[in-house]
Amino acid sequence: MANDAFDADLIVIGSGVMGGIVASQVAKAGKKVIILEAGPRVDRREIVETFRNAPVKLSLANAKLQGAGSPFPSMPWAPSTYGDYLQYEGPVKYNTSYLRVVGGTTWHFGSALWRMIPNDFKIQSLYGRGRDWPIGYDDLEQYYNKAELELGVTGMDGQDESGQGGHPMPPRTMPFPMKQLNSSYMFTTLAEKLSVGGFNPVLEPHGRASRPYGNRPVCAGNNNCNPVCPIGAKYDGSQHIDLAERHGAKLLDNSPVYKVEAGEDGKITAVWYKKPDNSEHRLTARYFVLAAYGIESAKLLLISTSDKYPNGIANSSDQVGRNLMDHTGISMNMLTKEDIWPGEGPTELLVYLNQRDGAFRKDYPSYKIKVRNTVPTSPDDRRLHQEGHHGLQARRDDPPVFGPFAQLGDRLRTAAARRKPRHAIEDQVRRARHPGSGPLLFGDGLLECRPRPWPGRPEQDRPAA
Amino acid sequence: MSTDNHRSGSFLSHPLARRSLLRGTVAIGGLAVLSSLAAPLSAAAADDDVQGFTKLSEFLTGYDLDPVLGARFLAALAKRSKTLKADIAALQQVVNQSGVKNMDAFLALKPADPNVMKTATKIVSAWYLGVVGDPEDAELITYEKSLMYRPTKGLLPIPTYGPGPNAWGPKPGSKI
Secondary structure (H helix, E strand, O other): OOOOOOOEEEEEEOOOHHHHHHHHHHHHOOOOEEEEOOOOOOOHHHHHHHHHHOOOOOOHHHHHHOOOOOOOOOEOOEOOOOOOOOOOOOOOOOOOOOOOOOOHHHHHOOOEOOOOOHHHHHHHHHHOOOOOOOOOHHHHHHHHHHHHHHHOOEEOOOOEOOOOOOOOEOOOOOOOOEEOOOOOHHHHHHHHHHHOOOOOEEEOOEOEOOOOEOOEOOOOOOOOOOOOOOOOOEOOOHHHHHHHHHOOOEEEOOOOEEEEEEOOOOOEEEEEEEOOOOOEEEEEEEEEEEOOHHHHHHHHHHHOOOOOOOOOOOOOOOOOOOOOOOOOEEEEEEEEOOOOOOOOOOOOOEEEOOOOOOHHHHOOOOEEEEEEOOOOHHHHHHHHHHOOOOOOOOOOOOOOOOOOOOHHHHHHHHHHHHEOOEEEEEEOOOOOOOOOOOOOOOOOOOEEEEEOOOOOOOOOOOOOO | OOOOOEOOOOOOOOOOHHHHHOHHHHHHHHHHHHOOOOOOOOHHHHHHHHHHHHHHHHHHHOEOOOHHHHHHHHHHHHHOOOOHHHHHHHHHHHHHHHOOOOHHHHHHOOOOOHHHHHHHHHHHHHHHHOEEOOHHHOEEOOOOOOHHHOOOOOOOOEOOEOOOOOOOOOOHHHHO
C-alpha cells in the first residue's frame, strides 16, 4: 500500500528484537517497510568459527572488562562496543556491550524473558519509590502472551516468579509456548539443598526452544548461549528480520542513520543515512520507529538538531540521554563439598527471586540471584597452570581417577566438578547498587563463599598467563 | 584411532598407523617450523623433529597425541623461542638418560635442571590449553582437542559441541 509520496509506509531504525518484531508485523499486514541497520549481516556459522578459533575465550562481561574482543564484527561505520567506540566519563565505567549487527544484541543475550509482576507497576503507591505506571499488569497481559508466542518462550507453568514460593505469579491466561528444559544435576541439587534455607528455586523463562519452534531446533546443551548459540535454538532478532524480509520488508544493512528530520508540526518526515562509501541518502515514510537501543537511540535524537529543535528531536524535556542505567551486578565464587558439575545444559536457568518483591523495596531495589552455569573447564585449567600444576607436580591429596599419568587431569576433573556455581546478583530494576544487597547466606557450610571485590563482574575466564 | 585413552606403555611405543598416513602433511608443517631455526633441513629431518616432539609430548602428558597438532604446536613454540630446539633436546636427553617409562617415575627422579622442567611445563601447558603464546600474541592451535577437555569428556560439554537435546539431568559422575 505504499503511497508514491513516500519511500515506505514504515521505516524502522535498528534491526534488533524490537525493530524486527515491529517490522515483521507491519510487513505481514501488507505495508511497505524499510529497516535501516548500521551494522552488517552476520552468518551464524562464521561467528561460531570465529569463537572457536579465538585463543582467548571470555564471558561477555569479562571480554569487555579485560579488553578482549567479541566474535561479532566491528565496522568503521558501526564500531563494536568492545573497542574504544564508547567514551566514558565519570567514576564508574559503564560496561555495556550491545551488538551493532543485523539481529542486534539478542545474538549474545542470555535469553531470560521475564514478565513483570503486578506490583512492579505501582511501586510509588506501594513502596514510595519511583512512579506508578499509567497502566497495570492486567492491561499488558494479553500482549505478554503475544510477545511470548513471537519470541518462543520456554518456561515452567505454575511457578511463583515473584520468588516467594507461593501461588503462581504473575497471573497468566496462557501457558508458556514451550515447556521448560531439563534441569541439570547441579540445578536440581542446589534447588534441593537451598530450599532448606528458605531459598525458593525458580527456573527462569527464556528463549531457547525445548521443542522445534519455527525454524529453531531444540536446545542441545552447547553451553554457549553467549556469545552465540551455535545452532540457533536460542531466539535472536535476526529471526524476525528474516520473517520481515519474507513478507517483503527491505533491509538496508551497513546503513547508519545520522539524522532525523521533523516538520513544523513536529511529525517526523525523513531520516538520513550513510553508506560505507560515505554517500548520504534520505528516506521518507508515513511512520518511523526508532529501535536502536538505549545509547544509539538517544544519540540519534540528540544529534538531530535543527533551528526548530536545537536540543534534538523529542527532547523538549531535556531528558533524552540522561538517566542511563546499567544492568549492575556482582559475582561470587562458591566451592562445593561434593561434585555438582556446573556446565550442563544452557548457561543459565536456576535463579533466586526471594528479593524480587516485598516491603524492602522501600529501602533498596529488588534483585535476582542467578546461578551461572558455564562450563568451568577452561578457566579451571588456566588457573591450575597459573598455580603451577602442569601435570608435573603430582599431588596425591586428590584421588587419582584416570590412572597414574594424569595428575593435571585429576585435578582438572575435580576442580570442574566442584567448581562453584557463580551467582550474579542482578539489580532487577536497574537502580543504584545498595550496600546491603547481596547477602549470600547459603549457610550451614554447604557452600563456601569467596566474594570478589566490587565491581566484581564474573571473572569467568582469565587470559593465559 | 582413539585418542581418548591414556597410554599404558612407555613413550617409546610404536607409532600408530594413522601417524604414518599423516606423515606427508606433518613434514610440510615441520618444514615451516624449522625454516626459522637457522640450518637448512630436509623434509625427513623436519619429520623427525615433529615425531620426536609428539612422542616427547606423549610422555609428558600421558596421552596419545595427534602428530598433525604436534607439528603445529612445535611451529608455534619455535616461533616464540630461538632456543626451543636445544631446550627440547636437553629435556629429551634427561628423559632418555633417566630410563624411566612414565612421567610419574620421571618426576620421582626430581630432575635438577630447572630449565628442563620449564621446557616440559611449556609443552604441557600448550597441549592442555590448546594455545601457545602470551595473551597479546596468543595463537590457538586447537580448541576441541585441547587436553583440558579430556578429563571431563562425556561429563561436561566443550562449549559449542553440546551433547544433544535433553542429554542432561542425572549426576554426570554416574555416567562413567
